[in-house]
Amino acid sequence: QVQLVESGGGLVQAGDSLRLSCVGSGGTFSTYRVGWFRQAPEKEREFVAVISRSSVMRLYADSVKGRFTISRDNAKKTVYLQMNNLKPEDTAVYYCAGDQTLLLGRNAYEYDFWGQGTQVTVSS
8 A cells, every 4th residue: 555645744834845745655656646736725735846756757837936946855754845835726625646658647536545734834
């Protein structure tokens, strides 16, 4: 059973930075693509970023492009989301998700396993 655990969320001010981590266990981490999604209150879960197994390919939502960076360290079984210049509209619960599909994808339904989420709150 594959498990993902997020950490690194918190309360920050607009313009600040945070780095989220997603640690995997229970499987071969290097064979998963891993994505980040977020869900704000009363809104649908939305795609943020995804990284391929070997970090060759990365994809970002337009709303975070240029501010967020996704990376991974397969030796540590960890995917990171570096978030810079945070805005109040980035406030949400952030989830990481994974599966063994080779191609990148933006749709939550494509991913097989999910973490429990970490709260990010950006004050203005």
